[in-house]
Structure formats: structure tokens, C-alpha cells
Amino acid sequence: MTPGTTNDNIKTVEAIYDAFGRGDVGFILDQLTDDIDWSSGSESSIAPWYGVRHGKAETAEFFKQLGEAVSVTEFTPLAFASNDTDVMTVIRFAMTSTQTGRSGVMNLHHWWRFREAKIYHYRGTEDTAQTAQLLSTESEAQRGRKDGQEWTKTLATQAELEFIHTLNDQLGNWPPVQRTTTEGSTIPTFIGQRTHTTLTSVTLDATNDYWMAFICAVAGINLPN
Known part of the structure; x- marks a missing residue:
């Protein structure tokens, strides 16, 4: 394990989280490779931001759809773990649906993979059952x-x-x-x-x-x- 590389990767992820907090999607995209493989939630259609995306243009659409569907009320990194090529994080995340007004709190798990100081692979998981409940317009x-x-x-x-x-x-x-x-x-x-x-x-x-x-x-x- 190379301490410098590990620390640099964690700093990059921390910077991405800061950019997310201020709505700077452009900065986030700059930290990704052109062939980024990005997926959040799963291939389910429960939430508009779910699914696998490839390339920066499709990844930018992820942030657009997330921002239109929910208002993020908390985004607190709780833990980081890393090696030379990977960073794993746990986030406390709270959101309110813009359509239903329902709110919820959950833990997110992020997996970031690096190649030549850029992120080429991202996977995010969350409480999909709670997300479905918050977004559903049915009684x-x-x-x-x-x-x-x-x-x-x-x-x-x-x-x-x-x-x-x-x-x-x-x-x-x-x-x-x-x-x-x-x-x-x-x-x-x-x-x-x-x-x-x-x-x-x-x-x-x-x-x-x-x-x-x-x-x-x-x-x-x-x-x-």
C-alpha cells in the first residue's frame, strides 16, 4: 500500500463530497475518467437516478435526476476505508421527495475505484425500500x-x-x-x-x-x- 496514493484518493473523494454539497457537478465530472462506469441503487426503476451509466454525459444526468426528485437535507461522511486503488465510504443521508413531501434518513455505501488519479468506476447502494416508499405517490x-x-x-x-x-x-x-x-x-x-x-x-x-x-x-x- 502506498500511503501517498491512498491519502490522495481519499482527498479526492472528500473534495467530491464538498462539491456535491455546493452543487458543483462540473468539479465532480472533472475527477472522472471519460469512460466512467457509474451506477447507483441498482438497475431498478424505483428512483429516476437508479441504473448504470457510462461516460460523463450520462453521469451528469444522474445528478440532474437526483436533484429534481429530492431535496438533500443531510450528507455526512461517517467512515472512509482505502487501499491503493479503492475508497469505500459510509454516508448518513437524508432527503425529502419534491413530489410527495415524505422525508427519510438512511446510510449510503460508496465504492470508488481509481486509475491514474481519476475515478473510473463508482457504485452506490442505499435503502431502496425506503426510497421507494418516499417517492411513491400511492397510498x-x-x-x-x-x-x-x-x-x-x-x-x-x-x-x-x-x-x-x-x-x-x-x-x-x-x-x-x-x-x-x-x-x-x-x-x-x-x-x-x-x-x-x-x-x-x-x-x-x-x-x-x-x-x-x-x-x-x-x-x-x-x-x-
């Missing part, structure tokens, strides 16, 4: 209902009641009680802190129980608006 009930409907498609060939009993056994501690609907069919009612059912509807708890939305979709129980 909790709508998201649960959509997930339940999508999951039901993949299970259409299975017996609904049998599947629900199996799922209940796997989750544990939710013994079903048989109820008869107005149509005469039998569905299980789950007794426990997370589920509350009536003959024709279900109330989701405050944390949005996606499992319950799934169960209701399979059982044909209508979710409330």
Missing part, C-alpha cells in the same frame, strides 16, 4: 392492494383456502377460525395483533401488512379504499 392501502393482486396472478392455479392455511402454518401463531360469507364459501379469519377481518373486508394495520394484502387478494376479500 399504503393502494400499494398493498396492488402487491396482493400481482401475487395472486402467480398463484391462480392453487386452491385458495389450502394456500392460506399453508401460509398461516409457515408464519406461525395465527390460528385460523372458519367463517362463512354471505355467498356460502368458507374463509379463515386470522386471530392476532396484525390482522382484523370481517366477512367482506379487512383493515390493514398502521405499518401496512403486505402479507395481509396478499392473503386478502387470494381469498377474494375486498380491501377498503
